Amino acid sequence: MEPKENGSELGQIIDGPTNPMVTPLLNDLYQFTMAYAYWKAGKHNERSVFDLYFRKNPFGGEYTVFAGLEECIKFLANFKLSDEEIDFVRDCLPGSEEAFCDYLRGLDCSDVEVYAIPEGSVVFPKVPLMRVEGPVGVVQLLETPFLNLVNFASLVATNAARHRFVAGKSKSLLEFGARRAQGPDGAISASKYCYLGGFDATSNVAAGKLFGIPLRGTHSHAYVSSFMSTDEIVDKVLRSADGKTTCEDFVSHVQTWLKKIQYSPSLSGIFSETNQSELAAFTSYALAFPKTFLALVDTYDVMKSGIPNFCAVALALNDFGYKALGIRLDSGDLAYLSREARNFFCTVERELKVPGFGKMVVTASNDLNEETIDALNKQGHEVDAFGIGTYLVTCYSQAALGCVFKLVEINNQPRIKLSEDVTKVSIPCKKRSYRLYGKEGYPLVDIMTGENEPPPKVGERLLCRHPFNESKRAYVVPQRVEELLKCYWRGSADEAREELPPLKEIRERCIKQLENMRPDHMRRLNPTPYKVSVSAKLYDFIHFLWLNEAPVGELQ
Amino acid sequence: MEPKENGSELGQIIDGPTNPMVTPLLNDLYQFTMAYAYWKAGKHNERSVFDLYFRKNPFGGEYTVFAGLEECIKFLANFKLSDEEIDFVRDCLPGSEEAFCDYLRGLDCSDVEVYAIPEGSVVFPKVPLMRVEGPVGVVQLLETPFLNLVNFASLVATNAARHRFVAGKSKSLLEFGARRAQGPDGAISASKYCYLGGFDATSNVAAGKLFGIPLRGTHSHAYVSSFMSTDEIVDKVLRSADGKTTCEDFVSHVQTWLKKIQYSPSLSGIFSETNQSELAAFTSYALAFPKTFLALVDTYDVMKSGIPNFCAVALALNDFGYKALGIRLDSGDLAYLSREARNFFCTVERELKVPGFGKMVVTASNDLNEETIDALNKQGHEVDAFGIGTYLVTCYSQAALGCVFKLVEINNQPRIKLSEDVTKVSIPCKKRSYRLYGKEGYPLVDIMTGENEPPPKVGERLLCRHPFNESKRAYVVPQRVEELLKCYWRGSADEAREELPPLKEIRERCIKQLENMRPDHMRRLNPTPYKVSVSAKLYDFIHFLWLNEAPVGELQ
Incomplete structure (x- = not known):
């Protein structure tokens, strides 16, 4: 359980993931077959941009708490395949060339950039939680571990926040789920992220020791x-x-x-x-x-x-x-x-x-x-105090969050993933996103723009468009503009990075953000959806690409 | 990730749990407060017997696959608190005496016995999957880790078996769940136990390497x-x-x-x-x-x-x-x-x-x-092949199995846990259990008896009683009698223990047992419950104890 040290010359040392089983092999085989195919085609160093986002809030609600970022950065900072792991991967790829092993041996994340919304933020569908840029060969290998580390973390943190909402601020909320959680790490992750989402304590001694969460029992x-x-x-x-x-x-x-x-x-x-x-x-x-x-x-x-x-x-x-x-x-x-x-x-x-x-x-x-x-x-x-186990830690009413990791740009070319199901169409391009606040201090709308568009300005009227529904659009005059994606990893230039705050601070951010949401988004029954939009320019570009890529049907 | 070696003098070395986070601290705090209170009361070495069992089959079905035993034995064999862990526990128990730390320091499982149904068996409610005996101070500390290791393992193995049942024998079943699983270990456990439950392969490279499961992608x-x-x-x-x-x-x-x-x-x-x-x-x-x-x-x-x-x-x-x-x-x-x-x-x-x-x-x-x-x-x-992720690995339709760990005897005194809900009353006494087979080779009924009752005999008529419903009883003439609980851990006398077979063999046992069940227990719609019973003698004793313990109500 000794955290690995980041052996790179980046100056700052970041501990490895909490769970030592989180290695580059915690991956779908197809990430390695693709890495090989990219390498074989000479494409492995093409600069790619992937967005990590989800399509639907869980538990019938209209908000989600983003969690798992710190573990992703810890994974990234220590990303390195051991010789034994490389041998295993080679054996999994029949017919692969030996030189690919040399490529894997040299692989690290020194050429990767990660922009993310701060952990513990309230987040919404379609808006990237993370934007990951770098050589397609290595970024592809981050997909499964990142999704694994973010999906459950965000799901269970959201579940905890929802339990807090219904219990009220004055009650003590205790997480008692270790025995029913989905495996040992399911238990430890649940304890960590329930605390992040607003719980007061856990019964799980290991989580108490690892994260400094108050213990009860x-x-x-x-x-x-x-x-x-x-x-x-x-x-x-x-x-x-x-x-x-x-x-x-x-x-x-x-x-x-x-x-x-x-x-x-x-x-x-x-x-x-x-x-x-x-x-x-x-x-x-x-x-x-x-x-x-x-x-x-x-x-x-x-x-x-x-x-x-x-x-x-x-x-x-x-x-x-x-x-x-x-x-x-x-x-x-x-x-x-x-x-x-x-x-x-x-x-x-x-x-x-x-x-x-x-x-x-x-x-x-x-x-x-x-x-x-x-x-x-x-x-x-x-x-006065609720001890909550099974339903909390296994997210019984919805056991999975559907975060995805989609290619939005490669070699400066925007890419779109089409689907007959419009909710599954991806929003192309390397983007920026902003949260716009209204007069009463509540967040009003999130807006995504192309990377080089000028940012929304306080007091300036701005058209926000639904990304796929042309009739849904609204003018907004923001009273405050918050850029959502911040840089958490920039290869070797780490002095400019955002800090990874301690769990207690992440928890406070989460509690504060939840309290600052307009109440109708938060209520349990029929909550109002929070608006997620794109700029007029991005809207036009999405639909230009879409028409370009989609085959024209033939009725027979 | 180096497995710890069992430092005891037991001769046979058993590797530590797959996940290095599985330590004695993966525990509810109250197990330690109880350990302290037992110790303070001088009761910690009283011989106790606990049964681990579940009350209801998952997924609306009438069967469950038992899994997780090997990890429990690995945990047990390496059970030892480090000095750092002991210091942490002491700090969690304000006012505790220093001598308790010496007790914890000396604690291991050399005085514990574990009897269990072989891993990969088809099992049913109320029948103990494991019977754990030993000093109450240490056995109490096994409750949370054992439940954690068995609950999800059995749940996801059962889910896999159910998917196999509906897909049919001829299809390839591939587990693709790593990205949506409940944490890194949720993914690796799911891969292992889906294979055990009858899947053919996984996409999870780490699981392929750890357990030799075929990989696909x-x-x-x-x-x-x-x-x-x-x-x-x-x-x-x-x-x-x-x-x-x-x-x-x-x-x-x-x-x-x-x-x-x-x-x-x-x-x-x-x-x-x-x-x-x-x-x-x-x-x-x-x-x-x-x-x-x-x-x-x-x-x-x-x-x-x-x-x-x-x-x-x-x-x-x-x-x-x-x-x-x-x-x-x-x-x-x-x-x-x-x-x-x-x-x-x-x-x-x-x-x-x-x-x-x-x-x-x-x-x-x-x-x-x-x-x-x-x-x-x-x-x-x-x-020809189904790749199944989210719903399989998170057990979406029922995200938790409710295994419990109940005290059934202490100091040779049988103990019963009453409840207004009759399904929650525990079956007291150190017991044996048998599976009785009928003429057609199918299992007919499981029966629990007191430890010293003579075992059921082939060809001899036997009364099987529902443990709590006096009108439900049936005579059975077994054609084959199988004792269910086998010894997997007996302190220092390990030469008599059952082997822990390789995963492939456990998987074969599971597939064979599933195929050997009477089809009406297995069907998806309205399956027939498999009968679980107690001997006439145990029945009488349960109800004698029950009346003794239950308070007499007063209608007002």
């Missing part, structure tokens, strides 16, 4: 079932929080509190006898973590057993200066149970005179997703 | 668009397959054939002029790969341009002793286009007297899945 049902009774607890001693007193028998102290709760006039009747193995588990867990006691209360029965047992332990801890954190609910009617638990905590606060007890944190987990959180909101709940 | 649309005209082809020389003759101008030779096709009475009228950049790309690609020429024919227009251009090149190659492989279609009406292409090839064979030309391989790709292949079958098609 308590105990499972197995821990509760592993106890039979409080007799199992041998070491019953608890030092007080201030270290001044010692409770010699914390177990009895808990049991005394349990009786007090039971005989409290407002709480009696809710339960008769609580489960003793659960009480033992909670007590023992509190002895291990008196400062951060948080209990899973649904192993037997939340209201009849889990909550009273938890309160007995929390009250006992309170006597020694420890504040329990709260509970986790992992089954049942989460809206109802969270409200009941809150009532119980508030009654304890009132009846037993424990200030703040009613503010106990209620965490909910169990197959949560956008819809269930939305439903909980509608029913009314008292949940 | 040709070229993309970008390759076609990168050419402007045949004038670009500088080196036009082609040596014949037997090395005896040389074609000095292969480009002109191709053009001659294109005219011949155009003037052939039965082919004229289909096209007038084909796209010249496409012709250049095909010609150049054939010069690079004369032995394995396969062209993507849909960049401009399949029937008007792609197919005639391909045929011209294929016929030109044929003159020099090379047999073209075929075409790939990546858009449009695949059923119609494949039939039209086949007709064209057959006409060429007949008209131009080229034996075998009609048998050209037609590969189809473009968002294929079970449903679209089924629809193609119903429409009638001439596709």
